[in-house]
Amino acid sequence: MLAGCTAGGAGAFGGGEGGAGRGGDTIRVTPHDGARDVPPDGRLEVRVPSGRLESVRVRRVEDAEPAEVPGAVTPDGLRWRPGAGTRLAPAAKYAVDAVALDGHGRRSARHTTFTTLVPAHRFIGYFTPEDHATVGTGMIVSFRFNRPVRDRAAVERAVRVTADPPVEVAGHWFGADRLDLRPERYWRPGTRVTVDLRLRDVEAAPGVYGVQRRTVRFTVGRSQVSRVDAAAHTMEVRRGGRLLATLPVTAGASRTTTYNGRMVVTELFETTRMNGATVGFTDAQGKGEYDIKDVPHAMRLTDSGTFLHGNYWAEPSVFGAANVSHGCVGLRDVRGGSATSPAGWFFDRTLVGDVVEVVNSRDRKVAPDNGLGGWNMDWRRWKAGSALR
Incomplete structure (x- = not known):
C-alpha cells in the first residue's frame, strides 16, 4: 500500500507532494519531475497560466558543491527562466522549488527534481545528506546510482564513511542501484562524519566507470x-x-x-x-x-x-x-x-x-x-x- 494523507470529507486533501496538478493556477516545470538524462543545455522553465510566481529556486543538490542556478521571473510574473548563457552541469541532480499566488492571493507550491545526462559508459552516485549539513541522529548515508552496479564490492570499497568519535559504519545494498550506510545505533550527538568518494575509474559493470572523487562532511546535531x-x-x-x-x-x-x-x-x-x-x-x-x-x-x-x-x-x-x-x-x-x-x-x-x-x-x-x-x-x-x- 502506498501511504498518503487526507482528512476525510468534502474538504479533504492529502499526501504525495510534487504530482502533476490540475486547475488554472498549476505550476508547470520543464523538465518534468523525475526526468533523467536531461541535456545540460536543454530547456529549463517554470510557468503558470495565470496569477504570478512569487518565488523560484533552482539548485544543484546531492553534490559536494551545491550551486544556485541564476534566473529571473518575467515582468508579467508568469514565467521563470535561467539567465542568458546558463548551462547546467552534466551528471548532476537539480531541485526546483516554486511558489505561486493566484488571483485571490492563495498560495500553491511545487517541488520537483531532475538529473542531467551522464556521459556514456560512466556512472554516478546521487547521495544524501548534503555537504556541510547538520542532521539528526537518525541520518543514514544513502547513495542511488544511475546505472546498475554489478561489482558491488568494488563500489562499496570506494565509498568510505568515517566518524569522530569513531564508530563502526556498515553498508547495505538494496538492489543493484542503492547503497545505504549507517552505524549499529543512532549517531552520537556532535559526531563529525566524513564521506570519502573514490569512485573515479572504478568499474561498476563491464565497461562502466565512475566519475566522482570528492569528500563530503556533515555534523550530527542534537538527538x-x-x-x-x-x-x-x-x-x-x-x-x-x-x-x-x-x-x-x-x-x-x-x-x-x-x-x-x-x-x-x-x-x-x-x-x-x-x-x-x-x-x-x-x-x-x-x-x-x-x-x-x-x-x-x-x-x-x-x-x-x-x-x-x-x-x-x-x-x-x-x-x-x-x-x-x-x-x-x-x-x-x-x-x-x-x-x-x-x-x-x-x-x-x-x-x-x-x-x-x-x-x-x-x-x-x-x-x-x-x-x-x-x-x-x-x-x-x-x-x-x-x-x-
Whole structure:
C-alpha cells in the first residue's frame, strides 16, 4: 500500500507532494519531475497560466558543491527562466522549488527534481545528506546510482564513511542501484562524519566507470526522537531522551493506515502541494482523490508519500481523538502555516535526519528501503547486506 494523507470529507486533501496538478493556477516545470538524462543545455522553465510566481529556486543538490542556478521571473510574473548563457552541469541532480499566488492571493507550491545526462559508459552516485549539513541522529548515508552496479564490492570499497568519535559504519545494498550506510545505533550527538568518494575509474559493470572523487562532511546535531502512538492519537517529542512535549495528532484511517516503525525525516517544506494521484489514491476517472496546493509544514518520512505535516482543514476536535488521514500523520495548523501552531512548533524544531517512530497502527512495519527506513533492520541483517562481508 502506498501511504498518503487526507482528512476525510468534502474538504479533504492529502499526501504525495510534487504530482502533476490540475486547475488554472498549476505550476508547470520543464523538465518534468523525475526526468533523467536531461541535456545540460536543454530547456529549463517554470510557468503558470495565470496569477504570478512569487518565488523560484533552482539548485544543484546531492553534490559536494551545491550551486544556485541564476534566473529571473518575467515582468508579467508568469514565467521563470535561467539567465542568458546558463548551462547546467552534466551528471548532476537539480531541485526546483516554486511558489505561486493566484488571483485571490492563495498560495500553491511545487517541488520537483531532475538529473542531467551522464556521459556514456560512466556512472554516478546521487547521495544524501548534503555537504556541510547538520542532521539528526537518525541520518543514514544513502547513495542511488544511475546505472546498475554489478561489482558491488568494488563500489562499496570506494565509498568510505568515517566518524569522530569513531564508530563502526556498515553498508547495505538494496538492489543493484542503492547503497545505504549507517552505524549499529543512532549517531552520537556532535559526531563529525566524513564521506570519502573514490569512485573515479572504478568499474561498476563491464565497461562502466565512475566519475566522482570528492569528500563530503556533515555534523550530527542534537538527538530528537518522536514517538507517534496511532491508537492514543499522540506524539511524544523527546530531545536527548527528555520529554519536550506531547502533541495531539491524527494518523491513518482504518482503510488507509499509517506504517509502523522508525522513519527518518528526509525533506522539509514550509509549503508544498499534495495530490492523491501521485501515491495511488484516484477516483473512478483516474484523478486524484484530493489535491491541495498549500500544505504547511510538511516533513517527508518515506519515498512512497508518508509525511508528517500541518493540517488546517480537519476539525480541531479530530486531533488527539480520531485517525482520519490517508496514511500521513497530521498536526493541527492554520492555512498559510503558523509558528505557534503544533505543526509550526514541531517543524521549527526538526532537522533532516530526525527519527519519527510510529507504534500501535494496524499497518505493517515500513520497509527498510522506503525512505531511510534502515533502522527497522537489526544489525546482523544489516551487515549481511554488505558486499564486503
